[in-house]
Amino acid sequence: MHIEEKLTPETFPAEPEKATLEGKNKFLGFWFFLGGETVLFASLFATYLALKDSVAGGPTSEELFKMPLVFVATMLLLTSSLTSVYAMYHMKNFDFKKMQLWLGVTVLLGAAFLALEIYEFNEYVHEGFKFSTSAFSSAFYTLVGTHGAHVTFGLLWILTLMIRNAKRGLNLYNAPKFYVASLYWHFIDVVWVFIFTVVYLMGMVG
Amino acid sequence: MANHTNSGNPNVDLAYRRKKNAEEMKFQVISFILMIFLTIVAFFAVGYEGFSHWFSVPFILLLATVQVAFQLYYFMHMSHKGHEFPALFLYSGVFVAFLTVLAFVTIVWV
Numbered sequence: 199m200h201i202e203e204k205l206t207p208e209t210f211p212a213e214p215e216k217a218t219l220e221g222k223n224k225f226l227g228f229w230f231f232l233g234g235e236t237v238l239f240a241s242l243f244a245t246y247l248a249l250k251d252s253v254a255g256g257p258t259s260e261e262l263f264k265m266p267l268v269f270v271a272t273m274l275l276l277t278s279s280l281t282s283v284y285a286m287y288h289m290k291n292f293d294f295k296k297m298q299l300w301l302g303v304t305v306l307l308g309a310a311f312l313a314l315e316i317y318e319f320n321e322y323v324h325e326g327f328k329f330s331t332s333a334f335s336s337a338f339y340t341l342v343g344t345h346g347a348h349v350t351f352g353l354l355w356i357l358t359l360m361i362r363n364a365k366r367g368l369n370l371y372n373a374p375k376f377y378v379a380s381l382y383w384h385f386i387d388v389v390w391v392f393i394f395t396v397v398y399l400m401g402m403v404g
Numbered sequence: 405m406a407n408h409t410n411s412g413n414p415n416v417d418l419a420y421r422r423k424k425n426a427e428e429m430k431f432q433v434i435s436f437i438l439m440i441f442l443t444i445v446a447f448f449a450v451g452y453e454g455f456s457h458w459f460s461v462p463f464i465l466l467l468a469t470v471q472v473a474f475q476l477y478y479f480m481h482m483s484h485k486g487h488e489f490p491a492l493f494l495y496s497g498v499f500v501a502f503l504t505v506l507a508f509v510t511i512v513w514v
Contacts, residue, residue, distance in 0.1 A: 265450075280479075283429075394446075
């Protein structure tokens with residue numbers, strides 16, 4: 199299929215993200231990138247696990263972490279993962295407006311998650327848990343902060359796509375872009391599942 | 405593009421595709437409910453005093469792995485055909501990730 203072909207719901211392909219060569223390449227290249235991201239986060243998780251008990255007289259994970267905050271953050275991010283699935287569902291049905299709507303909901307939930315994280319870091323710093331307090335604090339802020347940076351980047355990416363294509367509508371040029379951005383957003387949630395388990399929940403049982 | 409459902413009548417194909425998409429959406433909603441459930445179980449397992457951490461740590465790690473599998477195979481469509489290379493790339497990453505974490509929690513003695 200040609201990239202600039204004018205499409206109707208009838209002619210829109212079942213897998214629009216892979217209907218063009220460019221889309222196929224994006225799809226493969228992006229999964230390769232996600233493999234690399236897995237390794238990046240693994241190195242940060244490994245560092246954190248090695249250093250989490252080196253508190254150097256500073257606050258420990260049991261003293262710092264609060265379960266309700268982490269639980270709410272987890273629910274926000276998990277729900278935003280579902281809303282981006284909704285967006286891709288509407289993309290496959292060639293319903294541009296509904297796709298934009300659900301991407302917008304995804305961005306709002308992601309922004310709420312980010313706001314909670316900023317609040318949390320701010321609280322910790324006021325409790326005397328700074329980046330340079332201990333090996334534990336450095337490893338914690340680097341790991342969780344890198345994830346937060348990914349959330350920020352994902353939000354800006356999805357917003358940019360939404361605004362850039364607002365008047366253009368859905369076609370085979372931008373369908374792979376939306377699809378790949380939603381894959382990125384799911385991957386952010388995948389990393390968060392391990393953060394809330396390994397960092398927060400394991401940090402609360404000691 | 406290979407279109408195996410081409411009946412020559414675009415409206416019939418459309419109806420069929422919509423139905424397929426709706427079916428997939430149903431599976432995704434079910435996986436979402438299961439993921440929420442697994443999350444709640446993990447939080448309760450940590451909050452419950454009766455479990456020692458020798459039980460709760462492997463248990464919540466298992467729950468996280470199951471939840472990530474749902475995310476990858478349903479939300480990120482890895483259960484669809486045409487995902488052989490994505491699986492190769494991702495599992496190569498997971499393999500290196502596993503070795504890295506294993507090395508840092510066993511060999512490092514800081």
